[in-house]
Amino acid sequence: MKAAARHLLWIWAGREVLRRPGESSLLLLCLLLLTLLMTTALMLTQAFSETADALITQAPAVVVRRVTAGGWQPLPAGPALAAAAAVRGVLNPRVRIWGNVSGPQGTLMVVAHDARSPVTDQHGVALHLVPGQAAVGAGVSGADARGGLALEGHESLHLEVVHRFPSETAASTYDLVLVTPADARRLLGLPEGFASDLVLDVFHEPEAEALLPELQGAFPWPVHLTTRRMVRGDYRSQLAKRGGIFVVSGLPALCGLLLILVATVKAVRNERATTGLIKALGWTSDDLLRLYLYKSLLIALPAIVGGIAGAYLLVFLPHNQWVADLFFGWPGPAPPLALSIQGVVWVAAQVAVLILAPFLTVTLWAALGSATADPQQLMQGGRFL
Amino acid sequence: MKQGLICRKVTFVRSASAGSTRVVLDNVEARFAPASRTLISGPTGAGKSTLLHLLGGLERPHQGEIRFDGQPISRWIAPHRDRWRQRIGLVFQQLCLVDGLSALENVYLAALPHACGLKHLRRMGLAALERLQMSPLAGQRVEALSGGQRQRVAIARALVHQPQVLLMDEPTAFQDDHGVAEVISLIEAARQRGALVVVCSHDPRLVNDSHWSAHYHLQQAHLTRVADSAACSGIQS
Numbered sequence: 001m002k003a004a005a006r007h008l009l010w011i012w013a014g015r016e017v018l019r020r021p022g023e024s025s026l027l028l029l030c031l032l033l034l035t036l037l038m039t040t041a042l043m044l045t046q047a048f049s050e051t052a053d054a055l056i057t058q059a060p061a062v063v064v065r066r067v068t069a070g071g072w073q074p075l076p077a078g079p080a081l082a083a084a085a086a087v088r089g090v091l092n093p094r095v096r097i098w099g100n101v102s103g104p105q106g107t108l109m110v111v112a113h114d115a116r117s118p119v120t121d122q123h124g125v126a127l128h129l130v131p132g133q134a135a136v137g138a139g140v141s142g143a144d145a146r147g148g149l150a151l152e153g154h155e156s157l158h159l160e161v162v163h164r165f166p167s168e169t170a171a172s173t174y175d176l177v178l179v180t181p182a183d184a185r186r187l188l189g190l191p192e193g194f195a196s197d198l199v200l201d202v203f204h205e206p207e208a209e210a211l212l213p214e215l216q217g218a219f220p221w222p223v224h225l226t227t228r229r230m231v232r233g234d235y236r237s238q239l240a241k242r243g244g245i246f247v248v249s250g251l252p253a254l255c256g257l258l259l260i261l262v263a264t265v266k267a268v269r270n271e272r273a274t275t276g277l278i279k280a281l282g283w284t285s286d287d288l289l290r291l292y293l294y295k296s297l298l299i300a301l302p303a304i305v306g307g308i309a310g311a312y313l314l315v316f317l318p319h320n321q322w323v324a325d326l327f328f329g330w331p332g333p334a335p336p337l338a339l340s341i342q343g344v345v346w347v348a349a350q351v352a353v354l355i356l357a358p359f360l361t362v363t364l365w366a367a368l369g370s371a372t373a374d375p376q377q378l379m380q381g382g383r384f385l
Numbered sequence: 386m387k388q389g390l391i392c393r394k395v396t397f398v399r400s401a402s403a404g405s406t407r408v409v410l411d412n413v414e415a416r417f418a419p420a421s422r423t424l425i426s427g428p429t430g431a432g433k434s435t436l437l438h439l440l441g442g443l444e445r446p447h448q449g450e451i452r453f454d455g456q457p458i459s460r461w462i463a464p465h466r467d468r469w470r471q472r473i474g475l476v477f478q479q480l481c482l483v484d485g486l487s488a489l490e491n492v493y494l495a496a497l498p499h500a501c502g503l504k505h506l507r508r509m510g511l512a513a514l515e516r517l518q519m520s521p522l523a524g525q526r527v528e529a530l531s532g533g534q535r536q537r538v539a540i541a542r543a544l545v546h547q548p549q550v551l552l553m554d555e556p557t558a559f560q561d562d563h564g565v566a567e568v569i570s571l572i573e574a575a576r577q578r579g580a581l582v583v584v585c586s587h588d589p590r591l592v593n594d595s596h597w598s599a600h601y602h603l604q605q606a607h608l609t610r611v612a613d614s615a616a617c618s619g620i621q622s
Contacts, residue, residue, distance in 0.1 A: 008497055008506060019485050277481050280443050281495040281542070284467035372463060375470075376443040379481070 009287065013294035023267070028303045030260055035307025035355055036314075037253045040323060042347045043315045045239060047337035052235045054338060056228050060199035061208045063226045064215065072224070074194040083218045084200055089211050091202060095195030097181055099188040101153035105141050108151065110177050112184035119178060127163055131180050135163035139174040151177065154189030205229075257355060261362045268292065268366035275370040276378025285371040292367035293360065300359050304351060315339075387454050389581050390417040390440055390550065392608075394449035395459075397435055409435045411606035412449070418598065422572055422582040426592055426611075427603035433585035434478055436603065437552045440583060441473050442466040453550075471498055474548035478555045478585075480539040482527040488514060488538045489523040492545050499546040513545035514538070516571065532559040540568065544575070551575050551582045557591055565590045 017024045064084065066075040077095045084093035097112035113119060119127045119135070127135055134149060147161045159179065179187070190196065202208050208227040215225055275288060283291075314323045315337065339347075370378060397410040409432040417423050417440075427433050439446055442458060451459040458469050474495070482491050492510040500506035514520045517537040527535055536559040543551060551572070557565045565588070572582050573596065584591065592600075600611040 008500060008503065011503060012493075012497060015486075015490070274483055277483070278494060279467070280441065280470060280475060280481075282467075282471040282473070282498045282546070284471075284498070285463060286467075287498060374444045374463075376438050379443075 006290075009290050010294050010298075013291055013298055016291070016295055017298050024299060027260070027264075028299050030256065031300055031303035031355065031359070032307045032310070034253055034256050034260070035304050035351060036310045038250060038354060039308050039311035039347060039351050040314050041250060042350055043311050043339065044323065044337075046343045046347050047315060047339040049235075049239055050339055050343050051337045052239075053232070056231050056235070059228060059231065061202045061205060061228060062200050062211065062215065064198040064200070064219070065196075065224045065226070066219070067222050067224045073221075074190050074196060075198060075219075075221070075223075077193055077195045077198075080195070080198045080219065083220070084198055084215070087211060087214050087218050089202055089207055090200045090215075093198060093200040095198050097184045097188065097190060098196050099153070099184075099190075101151045101177075101187050103140065103149070103151055103177070106175075108140055108175050108177050110151070110153070110179060110184050110187050112181040113178050114181075127178070129162070129178065129180050131182050132157075132160055133162045133180070134159040134183075135165065135178040136161050137165045137174045137176040140164075140177060149177070151187055153187035155186045157183060157187055159183065257358065261358060264296075264359065264363055265366040268363065268370065272370050272373075272378045275367075276373070276375040279371070280375035280379065288371035289364060289367055292363055292371075296360055296363045300356055304356055308348060308351060387419065388452075389419045389421070389454070390583075391415070391452045392436075392440075392449065393452065395436075395439065395446045395451060396448035397432070397439060397444075398447050399435070408606050410439070410446070410608070413606075413608040415601060415608055415610075417581050417583055419581055420576055420579045421598035422576045422584065422596070423599045423601065424592065424594075424597045425583065425585045425601045425603055425608070426587050427585075428587065431603045432606060433603055434554050436608070437475070437554050437583065437585055440550070441475050441552050442469045443475075471546075472549045474543035474546070474551045476536075476539050476543045476553040476556050478558070480535050482535055482538060482542075484528045485526065487524050487526055488519060488530065488534075488541075491527055491538055492542045495542045496545040509545050510541075513541040516544065517541045517567070533561070533564060536560065537564070540571065544571065547575075547578070547580075549580055551580050553582070553584045553586075555586050555588065556584060557586065557588045562590065569594055569596075 064075075064080070066073045066080075075095070080095060081093050084090050096114075099110055100107050101110050102108075113127070113129050113135075129135065136149065140149070149159045149161050151157050151159065159177070165176070184190070185192070188196065202211065205228060209229065212225050212227070216223065278291075279285070279288060316339070392413050392415040395410055395413040396408065398406045399409050401407045413436065425433050425436065438444055439451060439459065442461075445459050449459075450457045453469070458466065461469065483494065486494075489507075489510045492513050493506055496506055496509045496513075500509060511520055511523060514523050517540055519534065519537050519541060522530060522534060527538060530538065536556070540553070540556055543553065553572070556572075557568050560568060569591070572584065576582050576598075586592065601608050602611045603609075
């Protein structure tokens with residue numbers, strides 16, 4: 001075939017696709033749904049992983065918690081800060097007041113607002129909270145009609161919600177209730193001078209691991225130390241468990257893919273007589289393989305692009321909560337997840353390997369059997385479709 | 386084209402039921418000269434279609450060879466035989482039109498490997514249908530056409546790229562006398578532009594035409610030359 005006429009093959013492939021609108025639409029729909037299902041799982045995993053990595057990178061290098069046989073205990077802020085500061089290599093030691101309390105619709109994380117590092121809203125204006133007020137994350141629900149939020153901890157408090165972090169805010173604010181230190185102490189039962197934990201920074205991340213033995217001995221009570229690397233490991237193991245769930249949920253998708261592939265092979269074989277005729281009329285084996293390739297691409301590419309776009313919307317569209325609820329069990333709106341360009345490319349590459357490559361390979365493999373046979377052999381006993 | 390098509394001791398065996406075989410063509414010798422029109426007659430099932438398919442490179446003989454201008458086309462590898470078929474126009478006895486496509490699109494099928502663009506393709510297709518007075522029905526689906534109209538579409542498809550070799554299997558089976566005359570004039574026009582035409586038929590209206598360059602008769606797997614052009618007149622199959 002002349003090079004100038006090659007584009008005619010695309011037109012003819014389009015005509016062939018439209019000649020059987022029902023079959024073509026059904027195949028496109030099946031591939032689209034399959035892509036949507038698999039991409040949603042892959043994209044959610046990738047986005048969760050990247051978001052967690054970003055959060056961990058911003059977190060303190062080491063978290064120090066006082067522990068006893070009964071679990072974690074509040075630590076005295078002054079002696080803890082002094083002990084940490086005495087260790088060479090420790091930077092910026094500071095204590096935090098935070099903990100979990102019961103909200104109207106589940107557990108929420110209460111954090112004391114630190115006046116030294118003020119929190120700003122989306123317009124860059126610093127939040128000023130007074131006792132009895134709270135700023136809450138997008139995942140905090142159950143506020144009453146007057147904007148009040150009832151929390152049950154060591155004490156019961158009824159707070160006025162004066163600010164709600166938008167859903168685009170970092171995932172760490174998802175179930176957060178920001179209150180004054182005094183309210184936080186009342187809710188968590190922390191006496192004055194005590195804190196939930198102590199955090200510190202180091203010059204270089206690897207130093208955190210090296211400082212652990214020294215830190216362990218620096219405090220006059222038993223402590224549990226957590227570095228970023230440990231947190232990252234925890235997240236990854238949780239994700240691996242989720243990955244196992246995805247594999248189980250992906251099995252029906254793989255069965256669906258197999259059915260599509262078998263149906264594709266049968267469809268190509270059913271067209272043997274027509275293939276033989278076209279070959280008898282002067283088409284080369286190369287032309288026929290191209291025709292099958294173009295036909296497959298005309299169906300598969302829109303399906304895959306549509307499936308990926310749909311999955312992207314499901315995962316990243318604000319206020320869309322059922323996907324996160326399905327995969328992670330989040331009751332409210334999903335926290336905002338982030339996905340880098342590399343992450344998108346990685347997911348697209350996985351979809352290409354899992355769906356597009358098998359589909360094209362099977363189509364071309366089936367077509368190769370027809371395209372290389374003698375025309376008469378293909379036409380014998382065949383019906384022209 | 387210098388020497389045309391030559392069959393040398395061509396034998397073709399077809400599998401029959403229960404593992405037995407049937408010799409369809411036995412040591413067939415023939416020469417089809419350039420710019421000639423040759424008729425092959427013979428009873429139904431004699432192997433006329435098989436011979437045309439062998440000439441067209443649709444399958445290979447089991448013994449012997451077919452040469453075109455000295456080249457052993459029947460021994461060529463598949464990609465070369467693909468190229469060979471691009472030089473051929475073939476009218477099938479069963480017409481072999483593709484249902485679901487229009488008359489024009491069926492003609493496109495043969496023109497596509499030769500076209501330089503969509504406009505060129507359309508021009509070629511419409512011109513071929515015009516020659517058969519079928520252009521008003523170009524947009525009709527072929528399954529909605531009559532037998533005679535379908536056969537005209539099949540002939541237009543074979544002629545669309547002005548092939549060097551035109552092989553026609555019972556091209557007048559569904560035609561009335563007027564249609565037969567048109568087909569004969571198309572065959573003659575193809576010959577005059579230098580094409581080699583081979584027609585298989587047992588239609589007396591074709592056999593009685595006096596302008597065949599050569600006439601072969603195929604019976605019981607053997608091909609015999611009946612007469613030369615001048616003597617062809619009046620031969621009945």
